[in-house]
Amino acid sequence: MNEILVTRSSLPSFEEYCDEIKDLWDTRWLTNMGVKHQTLQKKLEEYLNVSHIALYTNGHLALENAIAIHNLPKGGEVITTPFTFASTTHAIVRSGLVPVFCDINENDYTIDTSKIEELITDNTVAILPVHVYGSICNVDEIDRIAKKYGLKVIYDAAHAFGVKYRGKSVSNFGDTSMFSFHATKVFNTIEGGCICFSDSTWVMRLNDMKNFGIHGPESVEYIGGNAKMNEFQAAMGICNLRHIDTEIRKRKKIVEHYRKRLGGVEGIKILAEQSDVDSNYAYFPVVFDGYKYTRNEVFEILEKSGIKARKYFYPLTNSFGCYRNYPTAGAEKTPIAQHIALRVLTLPLYADLEIYDVNRICDLILE
Numbered sequence: 491m492n493e494i495l496v497t498r499s500s501l502p503s504f505e506e507y508c509d510e511i512k513d514l515w516d517t518r519w520l521t522n523m524g525v526k527h528q529t530l531q532k533k534l535e536e537y538l539n540v541s542h543i544a545l546y547t548n549g550h551l552a553l554e555n556a557i558a559i560h561n562l563p564k565g566g567e568v569i570t571t572p573f574t575f576a577s578t579t580h581a582i583v584r585s586g587l588v589p590v591f592c593d594i595n596e597n598d599y600t601i602d603t604s605k606i607e608e609l610i611t612d613n614t615v616a617i618l619p620v621h622v623y624g625s626i627c628n629v630d631e632i633d634r635i636a637k638k639y640g641l642k643v644i645y646d647a648a649h650a651f652g653v654k655y656r657g658k659s660v661s662n663f664g665d666t667s668m669f670s671f672h673a674t675k676v677f678n679t680i681e682g683g684c685i686c687f688s689d690s691t692w693v694m695r696l697n698d699m700k701n702f703g704i705h706g707p708e709s710v711e712y713i714g715g716n717a718k719m720n721e722f723q724a725a726m727g728i729c730n731l732r733h734i735d736t737e738i739r740k741r742k743k744i745v746e747h748y749r750k751r752l753g754g755v756e757g758i759k760i761l762a763e764q765s766d767v768d769s770n771y772a773y774f775p776v777v778f779d780g781y782k783y784t785r786n787e788v789f790e791i792l793e794k795s796g797i798k799a800r801k802y803f804y805p806l807t808n809s810f811g812c813y814r815n816y817p818t819a820g821a822e823k824t825p826i827a828q829h830i831a832l833r834v835l836t837l838p839l840y841a842d843l844e845i846y847d848v849n850r851i852c853d854l855i856l857e
């Protein structure tokens with residue numbers, strides 16, 4: 491029985507990667523913003539069509555740096571959603587800020603923008619929305635609210651690499667967007683991430699901040715950590731970026747097939763295509779609501795056949811044990827997010843998943 495995991499990392503051919511890293515044996519320059527790092531940065535600025543990119547060793551540290559660059563006052567409130575990966579909420583709390591959880595909307599599971607304003611107080615400093623599964627937030631409405639109240643907007647765009655809204659790269663919205671290049675994401679550098687921004691005064695500061703705050707041989711200007719992307723990661727990114735459009739096209743085909751098989755079945759809810767959005771088909775979430783099997787039953791049916799789906803996102807971050815005594819926590823405060831988290835399953839999806847296997851998965855769910 492061949493096992494199917496929920497995802498499978500994209501890799502260039504072995505030869506292509508070896509070719510790319512060969513010169514590292516001549517230069518012996520393995521990290522600290524070397525040639526590969528600079529090359530990938532430039533290529534990504536072009537691909538994502540943004541003024542500036544800063545690369546990081548992972549998406550989480552990219553997000554922490556995207557928050558830190560704003561110098562937000564400690565204890566400030568950040569409006570966000572609990573329907574996300576642990577990283578988002580942890581980044582806010584680890585930055586000395588307070589997450590205030592807004593519910594999501596039922597259509598695309600991103601932040602419900604009609605509920606943001608009622609959560610704004612004198613202590614609100616920023617909005618940190620999450621693009622989920624390759625769908626994007628209502629960026630226009632978030633922009634309007636942020637301008638009206640003078641709030642920063644930091645997007646967790648970990649799921650949205652290459653997504654476009656009205657032909658414009660999604661990385662251009664808000665003050666900053668963070669992308670993750672983790673092995674499981676649409677585009678990977680093994681581990682890695684970046685932030686996108688337009689303010690050129692940030693370039694030097696962000697560079698210093700990710701290298702212990704060291705500005706020059708004898709000057710340290712920030713209390714920075716270490717978050718640099720190394721040359722082997724960057725080399726993987728250079729290779730994978732060559733194939734990214736093909737990868738996304740293949741994913742689209744698989745998603746279209748899933749849609750054909752599972753769309754219109756009573757009790758099974760699949761995500762609608764967003765208008766004006768070119769998705770990257772990062773995930774295929776299915777919500778089992780009133781279906782003959784519950785989400786957990788489907789999970790087990792698939793598992794018995796060696797197919798690993800994922801309860802993602804579940805549990806909500808506002809019900810994590812580590813936030814048990816946190817004043818703003820509690821899944822009951824975000825009922826729609828809770829409803830979806832209890833019923834959603836993301837099905838296996840990666841570029842070289844066979845249509846034969848998609849059919850096998852759908853047969854198991856439908857039979």
Ligand SMILES: *Cc1c(COP(=O)(O)O)cnc(C)c1O
Binds near residue numbers: 577649
């Ligand atoms: C993957 C992910 C992150 C964290 O990225 P890493 O590169 O794994 O550190 C943050 N937010 C979301 C929504 C993610 O899916």
